[in-house]
Amino acid sequence: MLNAEIIKQKAREFGAAAVGIADIACFDGVAPQRDPKMVLPNARCVIGCAFRVPRALYRAMAEKRQFYQYAQTGVKYIDEDLSVLFLLKLGAIIENAGYDACLQRNVSNLKIKGDHTTNPEVSDTYELVHAEAVAPGKPTPEIILDFNFAAQMCGIGAVGRAGHLIAPKLGPFLRLVFIITDAPLECDQPFEGTLCDNCGACAAACPGNAIGENGVDSWQCAAYYRGAHRSNPFLEEDFLKDHPRREAILNGTEKFNRESARALYPELDFLPSRPTGYIPCICGKACAVACYRHLKEKGLL
Numbered sequence: 001m002l003n004a005e006i007i008k009q010k011a012r013e014f015g016a017a018a019v020g021i022a023d024i025a026c027f028d029g030v031a032p033q034r035d036p037k038m039v040l041p042n043a044r045c046v047i048g049c050a051f052r053v054p055r056a057l058y059r060a061m062a063e064k065r066q067f068y069q070y071a072q073t074g075v076k077y078i079d080e081d082l083s084v085l086f087l088l089k090l091g092a093i094i095e096n097a098g099y100d101a102c103l104q105r106n107v108s109n110l111k112i113k114g115d116h117t118t119n120p121e122v123s124d125t126y127e128l129v130h131a132e133a134v135a136p137g138k139p140t141p142e143i144i145l146d147f148n149f150a151a152q153m154c155g156i157g158a159v160g161r162a163g164h165l166i167a168p169k170l171g172p173f174l175r176l177v178f179i180i181t182d183a184p185l186e187c188d189q190p191f192e193g194t195l196c197d198n199c200g201a202c203a204a205a206c207p208g209n210a211i212g213e214n215g216v217d218s219w220q221c222a223a224y225y226r227g228a229h230r231s232n233p234f235l236e237e238d239f240l241k242d243h244p245r246r247e248a249i250l251n252g253t254e255k256f257n258r259e260s261a262r263a264l265y266p267e268l269d270f271l272p273s274r275p276t277g278y279i280p281c282i283c284g285k286a287c288a289v290a291c292y293r294h295l296k297e298k299g300l301l
């Protein structure tokens with residue numbers, strides 16, 4: 001008979017570095033567009049799994065030796081290939097046992113109506129501003145789980161100031177997937193607290209000053225993730241040469257919003273992104289690297 005132990009064993013066998021299961025009651029009160037019960041009304045639990053993103057991909061960026069591999073291998077292929085194959089295999093085990101398995105991989109380029117943020121990892125994001133509920137009491141599609149919250153409910157970790165989920169042993173170098181299911185599995189307790197101690201190392205490391213006291217400004221991040229900063233090794237002398245805000249932009253003191261960040265995107269074209277739609281991370285994820293080092297020094301990883 002299917003149980004939590006079998007699911008966890010299979011998840012690890014298929015490549016998960018961490019796995020936890022959240023009771024569906026943990027999602028009571030969340031917004032309908034984030035609610036797993038709106039995807040599967042008879043859901044009993046949510047299975048959460050984390051994949052490790054290899055540390056050396058971050059190190060190669062930090063040392064300015066290689067940037068393309070992280071965006072491709074560490075982001076796109078984990079989210080689009082490893083995640084999907086993993087979910088299909090784990091989901092088949094659940095469905096073979098007679099239960100439903102609603103597979104949830106990272107939705108990189110869609111934002112629910114009302115979410116005005118962006119995802120710096122992809123060429124652009126689209127907010128579903130025109131979507132409407134089909135009837136009163138129904139959610140406005142598309143329903144997209146809050147992955148960080150769901151992972152916390154699964155007991156995997158908790159989000160830090162830099163906006164990344166931080167998990168014991170893995171730190172911030174991970175990607176997430178979920179399965180919403182009606183299988184009656186034994187659930188874990190939500191992760192209590194957070195490993196983030198608000199040290200500020202992530203904010204200090206960001207070349208675009210995208211991290212404030214209350215978290216990350218995603219549009220600010222989007223401009224600097226793409227390399228609008230002076231430490232970008234691909235910069236040429238004539239970059240933004242006639243732009244009136246050139247110095248402020250390069251110094252990371254310019255403040256970007258949705259319009260101004262998007263307006264600059266065509267200038268921030270340092271490595272190919274069109275074949276895949278994933279943007280090479282020219283900031284080197286300095287925030288996550290600083291966080292990892294800090295947590296390592298504290299003996300938490």
Ligand code: SF4
Binds near residue numbers: 202290292
């Ligand atoms: S670097 Fe420090 S403040 Fe930033 S997320 Fe990590 S622990 Fe939190």
Ligand code: SF4
Binds near residue numbers: 120209211216222
């Ligand atoms: S270091 Fe990079 S990924 Fe992190 S907040 Fe700054 S621009 Fe964004």
